[in-house]
Amino acid sequence: MAVLKLELDTQEIIDNFFDDTKLLGIVTTVKDYRFCWNLNNLLGLNFRINHDIEINLKRKKRHYFFSVYEYHEPNSALCHYLYNNLYDGEYLLPEFKNLDFLWLMKNDTVTEEYLNQIKAMLRNIPGVQLVTELTNEKIKNKEYLIF
Known part of the structure; x- marks a missing residue:
């Protein structure tokens, strides 16, 4: 008896999610809650943790929970999402x-000028060691960023 195996094609969902997005990678010596506090106080943002969009992955028979902080710019459709890339030794x-x-910045066009301004402000935050722009092509596991 042959077993029919169905696969869900998520490529269209992934492509739609990453339309009009910009992604920055950040290296810092500061914990996530402290980093968001710095962003909010030094840059005038309002990042808040959103447990509803927390990323839950199962690897090595364990569950890993990656926090996601969210900020919606007032009077704009632009949304900012800050993903913690490390949880309990797993990435x-x-x-x-x-x-x-x-x-991740999405739902509105992000100009190069705006992106460069964000990168420059991030580099001035204590504990930030590196800020780099990532292209969608560099991301192998895009589906992990979709909530």
């Missing part, structure tokens, strides 16, 4: 083991 995106956080 959300293993291809970026050197990155502590991933900052």
Whole structure:
């Protein structure tokens, strides 16, 4: 008896999610709650943890929970999501083991000028060691960023 195996094609969902997005990778020596506090106080943002979109992955017979912080710009459709890339020794995106956080901007056009301004402000935050722009092509496990 042949077993029919169905696979869900998620490529269209992934492509739609990453339309009009910009992604930054951040290396810092600061814990996630302290880093968000710095972002909120030094940059005038309002990042808040959102447990509803927390990323839950099962690897090695264990569950890993990657926190996601969210900020919606007032009077704009632009949303900012800050993903914690490390939880209990496991990485959300293993291809970026050197990155502590991933900052995704979506739902509105992000100009190069705006992106450069964000990168410059991030580099001035205490404990931030590296800020780099990531292209969608570099991400092997895009589905892990979708909530």
